[in-house]
Amino acid sequence: xxxxxxxxxxxxxxxxxxxxxxxxxxxxxxxxxxxxxxxxxxxxxxxxxxxxxxxxxxxxxxxxxxxxxxxxxxxxxxxxxxxxxxxxxxxxxxxxxxxxxxxxxxxxxxxxxxxxxxxxxxxxxxxxxxxxxxxxxxxxxxxxxxxxxxxxxxxxxxxxxxxxxxxxxxxxxxxxxxxxxxxxxxxxxxxxxxxxxxxxxxxxxxxxxxxxxxxxxxxxxxxxxxxxxxxxxxxxxxxxxxxxxxxxxxxxxxxxxxxxxxxxxxxxxxxxxxxxxxxxxxxxxxxxxxxxxxxxxxxxxxxxxxxxxxxxxxxxxxxxxxxxxxxxxxxxx
Numbered sequence: 147x148x149x150x151x152x153x154x155x156x157x158x159x160x161x162x163x164x165x166x167x168x169x170x171x172x173x174x175x176x177x178x179x180x181x182x183x184x185x186x187x188x189x190x191x192x193x194x195x196x197x198x199x200x201x202x203x204x205x206x207x208x209x210x211x212x213x214x215x216x217x218x219x220x221x222x223x224x225x226x227x228x229x230x231x232x233x234x235x236x237x238x239x240x241x242x243x244x245x246x247x248x249x250x251x252x253x254x255x256x257x258x259x260x261x262x263x264x265x266x267x268x269x270x271x272x273x274x275x276x277x278x279x280x281x282x283x284x285x286x287x288x289x290x291x292x293x294x295x296x297x298x299x300x301x302x303x304x305x306x307x308x309x310x311x312x313x314x315x316x317x318x319x320x321x322x323x324x325x326x327x328x329x330x331x332x333x334x335x336x337x338x339x340x341x342x343x344x345x346x347x348x349x350x351x352x353x354x355x356x357x358x359x360x361x362x363x364x365x366x367x368x369x370x371x372x373x374x375x376x377x378x379x380x381x382x383x384x385x386x387x388x389x390x391x392x393x394x395x396x397x398x399x400x401x402x403x404x405x406x407x408x409x410x411x412x413x414x415x416x417x418x419x420x421x422x423x424x425x426x427x428x429x430x431x432x433x434x435x436x437x438x439x440x441x442x443x444x445x446x447x448x449x450x451x452x453x454x455x456x457x458x459x460x461x462x463x464x465x466x467x468x469x470x471x472x473x474x475x476x477x478x479x
Contacts, residue, residue: 151285163329163338213430224447375401
C-alpha cells in the first residue's frame with residue numbers, strides 16, 4: 147500500500163470550507179493508502195507573530211479532524227515538532243539545496259511582501275523543511291491542488307539531488323491532484339477564511355450557524371422579495387449544493403420565480419448545515435469530554451511516526467558517511 151503524507155498548519159477550529167475540501171478528502175484517502183497526517187507547528191512559526199494560541203489551535207484542529215472522521219487506527223496523526231528527526235533531515239537537506247532554488251519560489255516572494263518586517267531564515271528554507279516532512283516518512287503520494295504543484299516539484303528536485311549525490315534513499319513524491327471545491331465565504335467575494343472573518347465553524351451550534359448565515363451576501367441583483375432571483379450567482383445557493391443536494395433544483399426554481407426570498411433561503415441553508423453537522427457535533431462533544439484523549443492520540447501518532455523517522459535517519463547517515471554513535475564508540479575501542 148502506497149504511503150500518503152500531508153501536512154497542515156494549525157489554524158484552530160475548522161470551518162466548512164476546510165471540511166468540504168481538505169478534511170473530507172483526507173478521510174476518503176484512509177481506505178486506499180497508508181496515510182500520515184501532520185500538524186506542522188514548526189512551519190507555522192515562520193509567519194506567526196504571536197504564539198499565544200498555538201497550543202489551543204493545535205488541540206481544536208485535531209479535535210475537529212478526529213470528530214469529522216480521521217481514524218487514528220487507520221492513519222498516523224501527530225504534531226511535527228514531536229518527531230525531532232524532521233529538523234535533523236531539514237539541516238542535511240539544506241546542505242544539498244542551492245539557495246537560488248529557494249529564492250525563485252513564488253510563495254516566498256509573496257510572503258516577503260506580506261511580512262517585510264519578518265523575512266526570517268525559516269521562511270526562505272520553508273520548502274526544505276516541507277521536503278523533509280515528506281521524505282522523512284518516505285511519502286510517495288502527496289495530495290495537492292494544481293496551485294501547489296511547483297512546491298512539490300521543488301521537493302522532488304531536492305530528493306533527486308540527494309539521491310544522485312549520496313545514493314538512493316528517498317522515493318520521489320508524486321502529486322495526487324485533488325479537486326478541492328472553492329468555498330466562498332459569507333461575503334460572497336473571498337475564499338472562506340478566518341482571515342476574512344467570513345466563515346462558519348463546523349463546531350458551531352445551530353443558533354451560531356443561523357446567525358452567521360443570516361449575515362451572508364446573496365444575489366446582488368435581487369433587491370426586493372418580489373424580484374426574480376439568479377441562483378447561479380448566489381453564494382447561498384452554492385452552499386445549498388453541498389448541504390441540501392436533494393432540493394437544489396426546487397430551491398433554484400423557487401428562487402427564479404420569487405417563490406422564496408433570500409431570508410427564507412438562508413434559513414433553509416442554516417437548517418441544512420446544522421442537520422448535516424449534528425453527528426459531528428455529538429462526536430466532538432464526546433471526544434472533548436475525555437481529558438487526555440487528544441494527548442494520547444498525538445503521543446501514539448508521534449511514536450509510530452518516530453519509528454519510521456529513526457530508520458530513515460539511520461539510512462541517510464549511512465549514505466552520507468556520517469558516524470553513528472555506536473560506530474564512534476567502536477572506533478574508540
